[in-house]
Amino acid sequence: MKKFKIIFQALFRRLLAHWKKPAAPVVSPAAAPLPSLPVFPFPVQSGDLVWCLMPLPQKELDQIPEGHQIRPYWIAAMKADHVTGFYCSSKPIKKCPAASQFVISNAVTQIRDTHVDLRRIFRIPAANLIEPICPVPAIVQNQANKRLILQRRQNQNRPAFRFPVPLIPAPGDLLHSHGLILDCSEQNCMVIPRCKSNAEGAVGGRINNSVFYFNARQAHTLPLSELAADDIAGLADWELLSRIRLENRKVRARTSPPKHKQNAYVRKPAPFACGQVLEDWSGQQYVFLCATRTHRYGYVYDDFMPDKLVCLKPDLILTPEQLPEDQLNDDLEALIEAQENPQMIQLLRQVQKQKDLPSPFLRSTPPSYRISAI
Known part of the structure; x- marks a missing residue:
């Protein structure tokens, strides 16, 4: 019924536009006719x-x-x-x-x-x-x-x-000579190399009507500045990307040293500046605050004062927007007042005093890399 209603409205709009069409005015030879602009x-x-x-x-x-x-x-x-x-x-x-x-x-x-x-x-x-x-x-x-x-x-x-x-790299991009992009930070991306189907840790899937296999147990970092549009060979779907992430996470869990609870709230250098706005695939935006040994923390970016911290996913996309210093301080104060965990309060106080930790790969300006289109 809704589609019938929409069709009827469209036809009625056309008839109404025809009925209300004014008669052609008498234009003097000296007056130039003015072009009519369409009304959307x-x-x-x-x-x-x-x-x-x-x-x-x-x-x-x-x-x-x-x-x-x-x-x-x-x-x-x-x-x-x-x-x-x-x-x-x-x-x-x-x-x-x-x-x-x-x-x-x-x-x-x-x-x-x-x-x-x-x-x-x-x-x-x-x-x-x-x-x-x-x-x-x-x-x-x-x-x-x-x-x-x-x-x-x-x-x-x-x-x-x-x-x-702008044409920028993103998780799921298949590169000709490097492999599949698994995650992206501001300056680098994590790439999973291609492998044979019988290789240990191989995860396969169909891209561009061809089957590709990737070694989820191996990963290397590639600077974004080295990528160009010619490197793009295909786009993987989220189902394949999720399976590779799952296998990669299992490998890291087996090879990484055990994590201690007392280290869960220790800050470490982060790939994004504090106050940087990130975005997910649905368009939801988040403000990045800090990274610890286990999580990246931030909050939902909207018109309201924040009252809840969220753990940010690793596949969020960087935007050029940076939160102003005064607004960031107000939001941090509101988050501290809403917290009940003493360790989290202490972590946010550290962020208040020192927004960013020294890091060789941290940028204080919006990203300048872009993939040049063909």
Whole structure:
């Protein structure tokens, strides 16, 4: 019923625009006609997911069942009288190769996974825009740009479009000569090398319709400055990445010395500056505070005073945003008042006195590395 209602609203909007169309004014020969600007039904920008009436001729549109005439589109660019965008579906798109499909997680849409067909960009008139769904975070657009680069290498007839976000490395990137990126910090990334299927600790999975194996028991650090767009060979899904992380964690647990409880709240140098804003794949932002021998601590970044510390996951993405010094001090004071654990209070007091520990790899400025697009 909701889809029927949306279709009816779209048709009514078109009829209403036709009825209210004013008569052509009499223009004197000396007066130049002013161009009319299109009126979009709601604000929209590149990277937004939007419900749209399919941009097809009326004869073709009539052949599609009414419940399927309105589809989600991922907006690529704004034009003077229309937008352009990629066709989307809630299910895997038939006859579309995996190399040309990109999945936006349901953690972003809050509905279900959205499958995007990257083979073609459609021209969508302003009148076909029905209702916004949600904006897509920049880190998801960044991964989609990599998929666009990969399919363009295979077929030059595919769109050369890129979303207007910096191209940066992220967990799950398969590199030609290095392996698979498991985690990223501000200046380095942890890479798991490729191996044979019978190697000890091998974890396999399908990437770009080929099976790859990675030695989860080995890892090396690679400076981000050495990476370029040409190094990207594929994108691993989160299922493969999770299995590699699990095996890598088991190996480190067996080889690492036993951890003592009295060392759990001892600070150590961190890969991020205190007050640096990090972001996860769903767009949720966190403020980084400090790192200990067991955890990285921070809190949710929103409009409210923080009252709860959270343990930050290792796959968070760095953003250029840094919390102002006065706001950071206010938030630290609020967190201290809300704590009951004396050891945690002592740790936060240490952060108040000394925001960052000396470290050879700690940067006090936003990251300057970027992968140059092809």
